[in-house]
Amino acid sequence: MNTPTSFKKEDSGFGFLNRFLDVIAIGAALYLSLKLYGEVVTTSYIMLYFSVMAVYLYTAESVQLYRSWRISSVTSNIAVVMLCLFVAFSLMQLVTFGLKSTADYSRVVIVGWFALSFCYTSVWRIAARLLKNTLHKNGYNLRRVAVIGCTVNAKRLIDEMTNRPQLGLQFCNVYDDREVDRLPECGKTITGKIDECVESAREGSFDKLYITLPLSADKRIADIIQRLGDTTVDVHIVPDFLLYNLMHARLGTIGDVETLSVFESPYYGxxxxxxxxxxxxxxxxxxxxxxxxxxxxxxxxxxxxxxxxxxxxxxxxxxxxxxxxxxxxxxxxxxxxxxxxxxxxxxxxxxxxxxxxxxxxxxxxxxxxxxxxxxxxxxxxxxxxxxxxxxxxxxxxxxxxxxxxxxxxxxxxxxxxxxxxxxxxxxxxxxxxxxxxxxxxxxxxxxxxxxxxxxxxxxxxxxxx
Known part of the structure; x- marks a missing residue:
């Protein structure tokens, strides 16, 4: 019997929405620019729109615009948008010049289209970020988070949740069975033992649980996961020092057997x-x-x-x-x-x-x-x-x-x-x-x-x- 694969790439669904909003924003920018200058929507402009969008989306994927949306600042995200628009419109100008078809398009419309595209793609990003931050600041759409294992990675995880409110993660507790004096990384935030964590999970005291124990404690981790199977908490394992230092680690398969690359070039596919x-x-x-x-x-x-x-x-x-x-x-x-x-x-x-x-x-x-x-x-x-x-x-x-x-x-x-x-x-x-x-x-x-x-x-x- 074939064993189904168990690893899937995380996808919140917002990547598709962000791409869709960019497509709509740049299309709306062209339409408004044409209307403001008194031009009509022709087949030539429609083809130009699809060409610009193809280059824009290609460039956006190349510079990982949508991947970095959740964790980057809105200003850096907008700067990358500006780069993608500049590349798309510059290439469009070079192609139309090479084909000697620049006379078919109004330069005023093109400049207006570029400016409005930047405005629209920036405005929706700023609005989305402000809305998200406001909701999180007022306690809406927050996910309560607990951590098992007082380690270096636990401290990093807590710092990230604290310093990046846009993630919408509210840190609650750290659980570890060791004595506090053996926990220099985050000992002051210890809430209790791991048994207490499992009990709190059953009571629904938090939504997400991150296990930051070293992978050498595989039997302990397996036991904790087994016990957490009796709860509705989302459980995640944070890779320890070993996995963080793998060279461009990624999941792969040979048939139905899953593999994890250790040393591999980042230039695949x-x-x-x-x-x-x-x-x-x-x-x-x-x-x-x-x-x-x-x-x-x-x-x-x-x-x-x-x-x-x-x-x-x-x-x-x-x-x-x-x-x-x-x-x-x-x-x-x-x-x-x-x-x-x-x-x-x-x-x-x-x-x-x-x-x-x-x-x-x-x-x-x-x-x-x-x-x-x-x-x-x-x-x-x-x-x-x-x-x-x-x-x-x-x-x-x-x-x-x-x-x-x-x-x-x-x-x-x-x-x-x-x-x-x-x-x-x-x-x-x-x-x-x-x-x-x-x-x-x-x-x-x-x-x-x-x-x-x-x-x-x-x-x-x-x-x-």
Whole structure:
């Protein structure tokens, strides 16, 4: 007999409603813009509407607009809406210009449509958030929550419920069988023992119960769940430290057998295509805009020092496979063997021009060619020399998980100051920590944010020589 799957992705139903309201709001914006300018609704405008909506919804899904609605601030949500509208309308303008059909549409109508779309999509979001917060503040639509297990995760859970009233969760009690002096995390909030929790659940004292015990206490958890089967409380298990540190953990199946990924690339399914589309678009634009400056840098290198313009170094790419990364040569040597010495302050191997190129990261511009070739990404963990990979994989836990994605020209670690020379193990550990955080939480919106922030804090650093 086949065993039915037991895990389902949580869906409150509001995701569909939010998408529907956006579709209506943008459609209403077009209709009002046409009416205000005295235009009629034609087949051309209807087709334009469907085209804009297709790009808008595609972009919205790419940046996880609807997924983040419940927990993000309304201002950040509206900012993402603005981005999606800008992308949709800009692409629409480019397409109509390319097809030489801009004369078929009124520019005033299009500008009005864009402005009204932003107003409508923002207004309903603000109104919905205000209504929700008002209801919660007045005690309506609240869900009473209890917690079993006074742990680090219990404290995090309580803090989230306290600091995010928009979630509509009212924290009530924490239950644990241990003595209070053994519970440093949330001992002051202990209500009673677990037996008392089960009894309170039977009496309907709370609506939701979160079990935050470590998964090593599996028998204890199983016993608690068995006893809670005699209640009507919603029961949830909060993953402990182990599951929180899994690499992009997600549920999967092989036939009817359910699996949980431990280490896996975040680019599965359509995400791989989204990431590649982003890389090709950004790298193509960058190479077009930077073609003349790159030629000037190449000429300056050739004139000021002997040797090739480009330095090609073997590094690890996706899945630890060797790739050859391009850089403008900034040194008099070209180390690419089993022993590579990192650049240090006052390094005599660095040419005068090379010092300037390295400080401003201009030496890395040829890596956009690597991106276009599919060997690198615009955003990702910075690639290290093979010799350094072999050194640090033995010293830093989970180091090689950096290679579950393609290396990048810029990255989360770089814009947070962890770039340049790693003259201590601690510096490399922090870099890896930030790299793994990026991989675990990757989204196209985060890539866009990192590219934007790179212009303000990603080109220089105190450890860059």
């Amino acid at each position: 359509a995400h791989d295509w989204l990431k590649r589309s982003f890389d090709v678009t950004v790298s193509s634009i960058a190479l077009l805009l930077l073609a003349i400056p790159m030629l000037a840098i190449a000429a300056a290198i050739k004139i000021t020092s002997r040797g090739p313009v480009l330095f090609k170094q073997d590094r690890y790419g996706l899945d630890g496979k060797a790739i050859r990364v391009f850089k403008f040569r900034s040194m008099t040597v070209q180390d690419n063997g089993a022993h590579v010495v990192q650049a240090k302050k006052g390094d005599t191997r660095i040419t005068p021009l090379g010092a300037m190129l390295r400080r401003t990261s201009l030496d890395e511009l040829p890596q956009f060619i690597n991106v276009l070739r599919g060997e690198m990404s615009v955003v990702g963990p910075r690639p290290h020399a093979v010799a350094h990979n072999e050194q640090y994989r033995k010293l830093v836990a989970f180091y090689m998980l950096r290679h579950k994605v393609k290396p990048g020209i810029t990255g989360w670690a770089q814009i947070n100051g962890w770039r340049g020379e790693t003259d201590s193990l601690e510096k490399m550990e922090k870099r890896v920590e930030f790299d793994l955080t990026y991989i675990k939480n990757w989204s196209l919106w985060w890539d866009t944010k990192i590219v934007f922030l790179t212009f303000f804090r990603g080109f220089t650093g105190k450890n860059v020589y």
